[in-house]
Amino acid sequence: MSYSINLGSWQSIFAVPSDVVDKHLKLAGGAQLKVLLWVLRHAGSPFEAEAVGEALNMHPADVKDAMQYWVETGLLAVSGGTFSPAQTGPGRSSREEAVPAAQPAAPQGSPVSSIAQGENRPTAVTQRASEPPKASRPLSRPQKPDSLFVVKRAQEDSDIAFLLQEAQVILGKTISNGDSATLLMLHDTDGLPVDVILMLLQYASSIGKGNMRYIEKTGIRWSDEGIDSLELAERKIRQLDQSQKAWSAVQRLLGLERRSPTAKEAQFADRWINEWRFSEDLIREAYERNVDAKGKFSFPYMNSILERWKKEGVETLEQAQNEKKPFQEAAGGEQAPSYDLEAYERSSIFDD
Structure with missing residues (x-):
């Protein structure tokens, strides 16, 4: 007599690194997780951002952004357009392996030409703690931090993690890496407390202006006006x-x-x-x-x-x-x- 086991949908499975759940599930957005799962499911086969986007109903640029997220967090490494698990050498973390040293800043808004574009994205960012007290706003706004720095700040500061999570609830959508960087800058660069930023998000959403451009512009104006408490924010609203x-x-x-x-x-x-x-x-x-x-x-x-x-x-x-x-x-x-x-x-x- 012969025996067999029918595993049904479990007949075809693929591996997901434990770090995805242990370290990234809390902070990664839905877009990043969807892209990662698709890529892991089709590991070993070549793919283009357009194909992933079509399968997931996403724009190819968002696919590239999601892949760059996993490179910057140290889960994946990329070389010559090929992605592979990031290797951790002695004395170095996978994050350091995955992200090269910071390069001169490129102009904001420059197009991404391939799915591997951005592996040399600058990671340097000026932290508020090292800045002198600002007398006036600089003529040019500092470059937004990359997703690696945003994730690092969220891991180090529970208030930042709470801000990014609540922002998605208030706005009713998964916020992008760029949106997360904007919110972080409102806190770190412009000095708005987390509770004030959340009140701003609630106000913007209530008047139908929950887009990040309006939120950033209004947040900068609040900072210039010295609105740094819930009382002042309520008065302003x-x-x-x-x-x-x-x-x-x-x-x-x-x-x-x-x-x-x-x-x-x-x-x-x-x-x-x-x-x-x-x-x-x-x-x-x-x-x-x-x-x-x-x-x-x-x-x-x-x-x-x-x-x-x-x-x-x-x-x-x-x-x-x-x-x-x-x-x-x-x-x-x-x-x-x-x-x-x-x-x-x-x-x-x-x-x-």
């Missing part, structure tokens, strides 16, 4: 919410198309609604005078009308309408006033 509500009100009152305001437009709206606290009736009256006098709407011109009302203590629609009466009555008398309000408002002094 309340201010931003009020500014957004002010713009929405002005947009509605003036019949403007729905769009994001320019910085100057947002400043005008915030000033009229939140700082000067004009009523909707006064804002509408100023708009009508603007259009009557100039034939078109102009933010600076309308601001000049409201600014004059603020200085003169005009707080109601009745006061605004009555201010013209003395001039109109005087104009019907024997002597016209030397100061013509309507002519003043028609002047071009406040044009764009």
Whole structure:
């Protein structure tokens, strides 16, 4: 009698290094793990980034980025376009074997020409601990750290590991190596605490701007404004919410198309609604005078009308309408006033 064992799906298996689970499972993103598993499954067969991308529904550039991640973490080594397990020599870690010494920095955004491109990527990065107290922001932003340095920081600092994990939860997606580097720079270079960065991520996500470009730009601005605590971050977010509500009100009152305001437009709206606290009736009256006098709407011109009302203590629609009466009555008398309000408002002094 002959015997056999039916292993089913276990009939075909492949090996996965224990280090993947022991050291990298916590920090590696879904894209890096998917690419690694695909590559290990097809070990011994040549492959192109395009083929891996097609199989995993990923862009080839993301495939190259994922492979570079495993090179920089020391799991794989690459030579002449061929990947192999990183060899650890006496006195050296696999990470040191896998990543060559830092080379002169290449321009950011340079294209990756092959799946092995980037093995000589610079790893040098200036740490905040060694920097002197910054008096002003440098003219050029430092180069972002590579994925090796990001992983090292996460392993050394549980707060950084928590930041990178929570960022994926808040944004609802796996963040890329570049995104992780951006978040690390907001902490290490710009000095934002982890809890402030997480609050920024939550705010950006809540207004539909969870892209890393907006997050980085806003984070740098917060750093310049000295927002380094939860209290200051909450105050800033309340201010931003009020500014957004002010713009929405002005947009509605003036019949403007729905769009994001320019910085100057947002400043005008915030000033009229939140700082000067004009009523909707006064804002509408100023708009009508603007259009009557100039034939078109102009933010600076309308601001000049409201600014004059603020200085003169005009707080109601009745006061605004009555201010013209003395001039109109005087104009019907024997002597016209030397100061013509309507002519003043028609002047071009406040044009764009």
